[in-house]
Amino acid sequence: MDSSKNKESSKSGGQDSSSETTEEDKPELCPGFKDADAFVKYGLGAVLSATKASAGLPQAGDEFDFYRSFPGFQEFCENYISHILQIMQHHGCRSHLRDRSKLTGLEERFDLVVDSNDVILERVGMLLDEADGVNRSQQPVMPAGFQPPKIVVSSWNRKGLGRSSETFKLLHAKNVARPQLKFKEKVDNSNTPFIPKIFIKPNAIKPLPSYFSNKQIRKERPEDLDVPTALADFIHQQRTQEHVDDMFAHPYQYEIDHLTTTDSLLSKPEPQLAETKLTYIDTLEELVTLNEKLCQQHEFAVDLEHHSYRSFLGITCLMQISTREEDFIIDTLELRSEMYILNESFTDPAIVKVFHGADSDIEWLQRDFGLYIVNLFDTHQASRALNLARHSLDHLLKHYCNVDADKRYQLADWRIRPLPEEMVQYARSDTHYLLYIYDRMRAQLLDFNHGQPGLLQSVWNKSKDISLKKYVKPIYTEDSYLEVQRKQKKSYNTQQLTAFRLLFAWRDKLARQEDESTGYVLPTHMMNKISEELPKEPQGIIACCNPVPPLVRQQVNELHLLVQQAREMPLLKVKISVYQNV
Structure with a gap:
């Protein structure tokens, strides 16, 4: 019996050895990439790097013309134009390069790059469709009642935990429920100007205009029910004409204009960075508790995750907040109609709200939640004042914290629920280090100006201007x-x-x-x-x-x-x- 076991063991061992050999001898998909997942991971990183690099080039117009007046920059452009054309030719765009010698203007060369990119993207689309089971070689047939094909969107997610390799996969639009369908207040895509959603004004010095606090003025028109619709609209328009200035004014304009920067905010801080716990918030009770905690802080950091592809105006899907002691992630899709509660802490002039690149965040907060920011510090403006090499958040993380930002989820679809753990950690990192960066930058701004607060004060002033921005809805006109x-x-x-x-x-x-x-x-x-x-x-x-x-x-x-x-x-x-x- 023992001998038979030994034979089976020997046989099993031989099979294992054979399988290991087969695994080792498995050919690579292409040089340097063992499988398609590795190639996709590398390709996504290359595309993101190229996009960032292109964004750093001088803008078309006077800025580009100024730089091009220097021979060194002109030579640099010519060399890279030639290099780009060679790359395009290598990747199968030869049909677009036959008349290369006839290209004399920048616009013609730009059109050539666009056309060649279209060729590459078309091939990528065909391969994705082929992998998805769609045969694009067929001629289009359009019967009266056809079904739209499966749509592929830029939604990324890593495979489940327990796998040794980190890979990505595309998520189909049908797998992501449209959150707009569950909103208590229907999204207003009408071709009319945006009116602030605020109806209560915490920390007010100047009271909220009656138009916002009186629901009868805003919505109810009982006496108009017995007249034609057109006449009712005219009466309502005349009735609200006296409130026009209030309707389109910034509700906290007076408070922000009269905000003064205290001496403690113009003095040199001691940077602090500590381990913190993470709390996920998706209920009203948890949101109320969070607001109470924020009202006790001297400062906290805020960031948003936004989705714009499957929405006309866009949707704020997630909010990240970090204090010195704790990180919070708020499901703003679930709590959209209750987010106004945070105005108590967001508009408290004694609490500093730290953002990075707050221009869009300020508008999204107003559009989706009726939230406003009083006493803002924007680290992007501080980066510009310090003349850092780059002003992105990932650069600040590397420069001040020696942390390499994981940007694999920049193209993620943040409507996904439940959120994968990797996306939660990615979102958390955007604010987790921001208060420490805020401390470091304030100290550096003072050192940069020989201890004088002038440069630091200028950053506070520019941040104040950003907090005064108002969301403007896109309006269609004939032109x-x-x-x-x-x-x-x-x-x-x-x-x-x-x-x-x-x-x-x-x-x-x-x-x-x-x-x-x-x-x-x-x-x-x-x-x-x-x-x-x-x-x-x-x-x-x-x-x-x-x-x-x-x-x-x-x-x-x-x-x-x-x-x-x-x-x-x-x-x-x-x-x-x-x-x-x-």
């Missing part, structure tokens, strides 16, 4: 398309410009109705393509879009009618000045 068209730097004839105008209006209207971003409904580069080609058949519109947006598939016949309407216009050359001076 809105001209600003977008001007940025394309393309010369259109009357038919093409009419098509662009009609498509722009269709896109804006549908995006508001469906609560989708204009980029989801019809990306601008696809709208340009349709306007340039003016397809005669619906199949031609489909051919101009790759991948085809689902709402374009659903309404391709309506788009075809718009293109036909544009083709009926007299064919004339449009003067550039018509839309350059808008």
Whole structure:
């Protein structure tokens, strides 16, 4: 019996050895990458690095023209243009490079880069569709009642714990429930100006105008019920005309204008960094408790995670707050209608609120929650005052804390619930170190100015200006398309410009109705393509879009009618000045 066991053991050992050998001899997917997951991980990092690098280049216009006047910068540009063209040729864009010698202007070279990128992205889209089971080689067929195809969005998530390798996978839109459907207050995508949501004003020096505190003035119109709708709207408009100034004013303008920086905030601090615990908040009771804790602090750090692709105005999905003792993550999708409670601590002038790059955060807080910030310190403004090499948060983390920021979730879909642990930790890191950076920067600002508070005071003043920003809702006008068209730097004839105008209006209207971003409904580069080609058949519109947006598939016949309407216009050359001076 023992001998038989030994034989089985020997046999089993031989199989294990064979499997190990097979695993070791397994060929690489491509040089340097053992599998597709490793390649995707590296590629995502490369794309993010390239995007950051491009954002650091001089902006088009006077800034770029100024730098280009220097021979060294001009030589640098020429060398890298040549290098980029070589890379594009290496990756299969030869058909776009045949007339390379004829390229003389910067705009032509830029168009070449855009066209080549489209070729690469088209191939990526085809491969993703193939992996998703969609056969793109088939000709488009559009029966009366077709189903939109599966949509792939930029939502990233690591595989489950317990795996040795860190990998990513795409999350499909159908897997993410639309949080707007559960909001107690319906999202207002109407083509009307934004009116502040605030109805109670904590820490007020100047009382809140009656328009916001009196619900009857804001919403109820009982005496209008017996008159026609048009007349009721007119009466309501006349009645609220006296409140117009209040409706569009910053509710805390007076408090912020009269805010003074105390001597303690202009003195040199002692930087502190300690281990803290994390608390996840998704109930009203927990939110109330958090607000009570914040009201006892001298300062706390705040950051937001935002989603804009599947919403017209955008959605604030998560809020991170860090004190000296504790980190908090708030599920703002679950507590959206109760977030106003935090105004008690957010508007307390005795408490410093530390943000990094607060320009957008200030507007999102107003738009979604009716929250305002009094006594703001923006570390981005401090970074600019110190003339640091870069002003991003990941640079500050490395510079002051020697922490390498994990930016794998910059493209994450923050609507996902429940949040994976890795995304929770990523969100936490954005505020966990921010108070320590705040201390270090204040001390450095004083040292930089030989102990005088002037430079530090300037950062407080710029932060104050940012806290006075007001959210402005995008408003559609008949000329809105001209600003977008001007940025394309393309010369259109009357038919093409009419098509662009009609498509722009269709896109804006549908995006508001469906609560989708204009980029989801019809990306601008696809709208340009349709306007340039003016397809005669619906199949031609489909051919101009790759991948085809689902709402374009659903309404391709309506788009075809718009293109036909544009083709009926007299064919004339449009003067550039018509839309350059808008």
